[in-house]
Amino acid sequence: MAPVRQTVDNIELGQPKSYSFLYFFELVATVSPMRAHYQDPAQIRRRRVEAGLTQKELARRARTTKSHISMVERGISGASAPMLARLASAFGCEVSDLMPSSSEAASS
Structure with a gap:
C-alpha cells in the first residue's frame, strides 16, 4: 500500500488543502494494488x-x-x-x- 504522503503528493492541483481521515482512507484504499479482503x-x-x-x-x-x-x-x-x-x-x-x-x- 502506498504511503499516505506519497498519495497526497499525486493529487491534482486545486484540491482542498485540508483532508479528512475518511478522504485519506478512501483514497489510499482505491489506489492500493493489494486487496485487503476476501469477501465478495x-x-x-x-x-x-x-x-x-x-x-x-x-x-x-x-x-x-x-x-x-x-x-x-x-x-x-x-x-x-x-x-x-x-x-x-x-x-x-x-x-x-x-x-x-x-x-x-x-x-x-
Whole structure:
C-alpha cells in the first residue's frame, strides 16, 4: 500500500488543502494494488437488498456502523472474520456464501 504522503503528493492541483481521515482512507484504499479482503462486496449488497434491509438496519444487526457496511459493499474496506460471521448471521446464511465463487477467485 502506498504511503499516505506519497498519495497526497499525486493529487491534482486545486484540491482542498485540508483532508479528512475518511478522504485519506478512501483514497489510499482505491489506489492500493493489494486487496485487503476476501469477501465478495457485490454478494453482500445483493443479500442485503434481497433481505429488504437498509444499510442502517444491517449495521444494527451486525453491530457495526452504516459507514462500515457501505465501505464493505463498495469494496473499499474488508470485513474481519468476526464481522463476516455477524453478517452471515444477519442474512441467515453461511460465511462461505459471502465469498466469491471458486471461478471468480481463480480469475483474480
